[in-house]
Amino acid sequence: xxxxxxxxxxxxxxxxxxxxxxxxxxxxxxxxxxxxxxxxxxxxxxxxxxxxxxxxxxxxxxxxxxxxxxxxxxxxxxxxxxxxxxxxxxxxxxxxxxxxxxxxxxxxxxxxxxxxxxxxxxxxxxxxxxxxxxxxxxxxxxxxxxxxxxxxxxxxxxxxxxxxxxxxxxxxxxxxxxxxxxxxxxxxxxxxxxxxxxxxxxxxxxxxxxxxxxxxxxxxxxxxxxxxxxxxxxxxxxxxxxxxxxxxxxxxxxxxxxxxxxxxxxxxxxxxxxxxxxxxxxxxxxxxxxxxxxxxxxxxxxxxxxxxxxxxxxxxxxxxxxxxxxxxxxxxxxxxxxxxxxxxxxxxxxxxxxxxxxxxxxxxxxxxxxxxxxxxxxxxxxxxxxxxxxxxxxxxxxxxxxxxxxxxxxxxxxxxxxxxxxxxxxxxxxxxxxxxxxxxxxxxxxxxxxxxxxxxxxxxxxxxxxxxxxxxxxxxxxxxxxxxxxxxxxxxxxxxxx
Amino acid sequence: xxxxxxxxxxxxxxxxxxxxxxxxxxxxxxxxxxxxxxxxxxxxxxxxxxxxxxxxxxxxxxxxxxxxxxxxxxxxxxxxxxxxxxxxxxxxxxxxxxxxxxxxxxxxxxxxxxxxxxxxxxxxxxxxxxxxxxxxxxxxxxxxxxxxxxxxxxxxxxxxxxxxxxxxxxxxxxxxxxxxxxxxxxxxxxxxxxxxxxxxxxxxxxxxxxxxxxxxxxxxxxxxxxxxxxxxxxxxxxxxxxxxxxxxxxxxxxxxxxxxxxxxxxxxxxxxxxxxxxxxxxxxxxxxxxxxxxxxxxxxxxxxxxxxxxxx
Numbered sequence: 001x002x003x004x005x006x007x008x009x010x011x012x013x014x015x016x017x018x019x020x021x022x023x024x025x026x027x028x029x030x031x032x033x034x035x036x037x038x039x040x041x042x043x044x045x046x047x048x049x050x051x052x053x054x055x056x057x058x059x060x061x062x063x064x065x066x067x068x069x070x071x072x073x074x075x076x077x078x079x080x081x082x083x084x085x086x087x088x089x090x091x092x093x094x095x096x097x098x099x100x101x102x103x104x105x106x107x108x109x110x111x112x113x114x115x116x117x118x119x120x121x122x123x124x125x126x127x128x129x130x131x132x133x134x135x136x137x138x139x140x141x142x143x144x145x146x147x148x149x150x151x152x153x154x155x156x157x158x159x160x161x162x163x164x165x166x167x168x169x170x171x172x173x174x175x176x177x178x179x180x181x182x183x184x185x186x187x188x189x190x191x192x193x194x195x196x197x198x199x200x201x202x203x204x205x206x207x208x209x210x211x212x213x214x215x216x217x218x219x220x221x222x223x224x225x226x227x228x229x230x231x232x233x234x235x236x237x238x239x240x241x242x243x244x245x246x247x248x249x250x251x252x253x254x255x256x257x258x259x260x261x262x263x264x265x266x267x268x269x270x271x272x273x274x275x276x277x278x279x280x281x282x283x284x285x286x287x288x289x290x291x292x293x294x295x296x297x298x299x300x301x302x303x304x305x306x307x308x309x310x311x312x313x314x315x316x317x318x319x320x321x322x323x324x325x326x327x328x329x330x331x332x333x334x335x336x337x338x339x340x341x342x343x344x345x346x347x348x349x350x351x352x353x354x355x356x357x358x359x360x361x362x363x364x365x366x367x368x369x370x371x372x373x374x375x376x377x378x379x380x381x382x383x384x385x386x387x388x389x390x391x392x393x394x395x396x397x398x399x400x401x402x403x404x405x406x407x408x409x410x411x412x413x414x415x416x417x418x419x420x421x422x423x424x425x426x427x428x429x430x431x432x433x434x435x436x437x438x439x440x441x442x443x444x445x446x447x448x449x450x451x452x453x454x455x456x457x458x459x460x461x462x463x464x465x466x467x468x469x470x471x472x473x474x475x476x477x478x479x480x481x482x483x484x485x486x487x488x489x490x491x492x493x494x495x496x497x498x
Numbered sequence: 499x500x501x502x503x504x505x506x507x508x509x510x511x512x513x514x515x516x517x518x519x520x521x522x523x524x525x526x527x528x529x530x531x532x533x534x535x536x537x538x539x540x541x542x543x544x545x546x547x548x549x550x551x552x553x554x555x556x557x558x559x560x561x562x563x564x565x566x567x568x569x570x571x572x573x574x575x576x577x578x579x580x581x582x583x584x585x586x587x588x589x590x591x592x593x594x595x596x597x598x599x600x601x602x603x604x605x606x607x608x609x610x611x612x613x614x615x616x617x618x619x620x621x622x623x624x625x626x627x628x629x630x631x632x633x634x635x636x637x638x639x640x641x642x643x644x645x646x647x648x649x650x651x652x653x654x655x656x657x658x659x660x661x662x663x664x665x666x667x668x669x670x671x672x673x674x675x676x677x678x679x680x681x682x683x684x685x686x687x688x689x690x691x692x693x694x695x696x697x698x699x700x701x702x703x704x705x706x707x708x709x710x711x712x713x714x715x716x717x718x719x720x721x722x723x724x725x726x727x728x729x730x731x732x733x734x735x736x737x738x739x740x741x742x743x744x745x746x747x748x749x750x751x752x753x754x755x756x757x758x759x760x761x762x763x764x765x766x767x768x769x770x771x772x773x774x775x776x777x778x779x780x781x782x783x784x785x786x787x788x789x790x791x792x793x794x795x796x797x798x799x800x801x802x803x804x805x806x807x808x809x810x
Binding site: 054095 | 560672673674675677678681682684685686689690691692693694695752753755
């Protein structure tokens with residue numbers, strides 16, 4: 001048992017009528033990686049956001065190394081010894097890499113009100129080099145770098161001052177393999193220095209592999225903690241959900257014949273720098289899985305098929321020969337698309353659940369040319385409840401929902417639209433096991449009802465477990481095709497990915 | 499080619515090419531009445547005045563809000579400058595409008611922050627008050643700057659003062675916390691707040707700084723024009739747009755790292771167009787249509803926004 005570093009004592013937090021944290025008490029030790037797990041909306045991010053000054057708690061105390069801390073914001077939390085790497089992008093456009101790293105801490109480079117930009121750049125470059133990220137130029141604009149490199153900058157920003165507590169909040173889902181390895185290196189370095197890493201992840205295998213101890217929250221209540229030695233995926237699932245959840249949430253059928261009817265056909269699709277001469281067909285009632293490494297081009301396929309890729313070459317046609325060249329084309333021909341980037345590309349984040357669900361179905365909801373609030377609410381309510389969305393009501397703003405419930409709103413929208421062809425990009429990204437099981441059941445149900453689904457996923461087991469056919473991509477091309485089979489293993493797919 | 503496009507001088511190169519192109523076109527169409535070296539110096543004289551205001555407005559626009567009281571600020575500050583020059587000479591001419599401009603900016607910022615309403619509504623509402631003050635300060639009459647204090651109306655004093663303003667703007671943007679926070683707030687206000695940036699404070703500072711630059715523009719305006727009439731019924735609004743055009747250029751070219759230079763060259767392009775049409779004898783309405791269209795075309799073509807990008 002390590003020495004106590006951080007004590008969260010009776011932390012309480014409400015968001016309106018939602019009780020996000022119900023007097024949660026937890027302890028974290030020096031020199032450990034302590035995982036915090038739970039379903040979406042269980043309060044994991046809320047408690048760490050309170051710790052790092054992003055949210056203000058209603059009551060309770062955080063005691064770090066014997067001192068009660070009350071951070072006003074993230075930078076204040078940094079000064080008090082706590083830092084966080086958030087799930088979504090946390091760097092600011094328009095600033096240089098160095099300005100992003102030292103944002104809020106510029107004073108160390110300011111003398112008589114004048115900022116020594118070259119000293120700031122030098123220091124930032126020194127840190128980047130020390131972390132092995134020397135391909136990133138501190139003096140350049142952050143906008144010159146991709147999502148993954150920007151995450152690496154965030155890692156440096158959150159850890160260069162060696163915080164006593166580092167929160168890693170669902171960061172791994174945003175990173176490719178290389179980025180994950182770099183993050184894990186930093187986590188282990190922090191642990192070795194006697195700091196505590198609070199690791200939030202829905203990947204239970206990853207959690208067991210990396211963590212020394214694991215604490216579970218459910219519906220804002222602390223459920224319990226468990227040592228790595230005693231943890232199994234089943235035990236953790238049971239603690240998270242409150243009941244047994246087996247591994248059988250994937251499909252169990254094998255050998256079912258797929259219809260010969262092709263519903264959509266893509267021929268010679270190319271998108272400069274992302275897709276190179278890709279052709280594919282999707283059959284009626286089929287789940288077609290598309291996998292690969294993060295930058296292999298698979299995410300662009302979803303956009304290209306949905307008419308949302310602006311630089312697409314090649315053709316996408318439906319069974320009746322209709323060409324799909326724009327998003328309105330796709331929607332009017334019963335196609336649906338849920339992007340990987342939920343907050344920016346799928347949801348109107350500052351609007352209500354009702355407006356989000358009704359958005360593509362407004363024409364159908366019109367009566368005599370007018371839209372009626374009561375009809376819209378009834379429609380949204382029906383499909384939000386069908387997806388078991390955890391909400392106070394359909395008037396609730398989507399921005400206040402957890403990641404999993406946001407995804408449910410996206411899916412409820414397309415179920416409400418009754419689309420025949422659904423493209424799901426990373427449908428279970430950052431989502432807990434219970435919601436995953438719900439989504440898989442929904443997909444299986446849709447398949448049985450003759451709907452066709454394209455599932456783009458970075459999770460190999462999800463592809464093997466759910467797809468009738470799997471295409472593996474590498475460097476913008478299809479590098480392998482697998483039929484659904486009990487004997488199909490993750491190694492078969494990985495071989496074609498790398 | 500990609501390396502050239504990423505170069506910080508690429509944007510400036512495009513703007514300079516546009517200057518040459520517009521000069522060439524109008525010179526070809528009106529060789530006798532447009533574009534001689536003397537005339538170019540006159541166009542530049544106007545451009546450098548508006549570019550100072552454009553620099554001020556840049557602090558506000560890059561954050562997201564807007565200031566529609568630029569014209570009212572310039573009218574009131576110019577009148578104050580004129581009145582104070584009669585009592586305190588050049589000291590009054592310079593110091594009074596700087597204080598007046600900055601105070602107006604400060605007032606705009608404070609009202610915007612405290613009332614939590616759109617900057618557009620706040621600054622339009624306050625413009626009416628500033629215009630009323632200008633009528634009060636002049637008794638509704640025209641004020642004329644004494645011939646003894648008109649040095650800033652011509653070279654080299656106007657150029658020196660304008661260069662001071664440009665350098666100050668560039669310096670604040672690049673070498674102070676205000677500059678960093680201005681961009682941070684403009685990029686994502688919530689993240690900036692989480693990073694400890696006092697967002698309301700820096701918004702007020704941006705408005706006050708903008709007002710200070712409008713104060714400098716007032717010195718140049720009253721010195722160049724030598725007289726100023728009070729404004730009413732939002733007639734000062736017409737003075738908003740020329741500095742704003744420069745700001746548009748600054749915003750469009752900020753990705754190349756030199757917004758201030760883009761503002762100055764952008765104002766020169768606007769002056770070449772205005773004066774080109776005058777030389778051609780085109781009616782004012784046609785001038786406005788072509789100038790507005792040209793501005794949109796230039797900014798669209800030169801910035802080449804990524805397809806599908808969300809522009810607010």
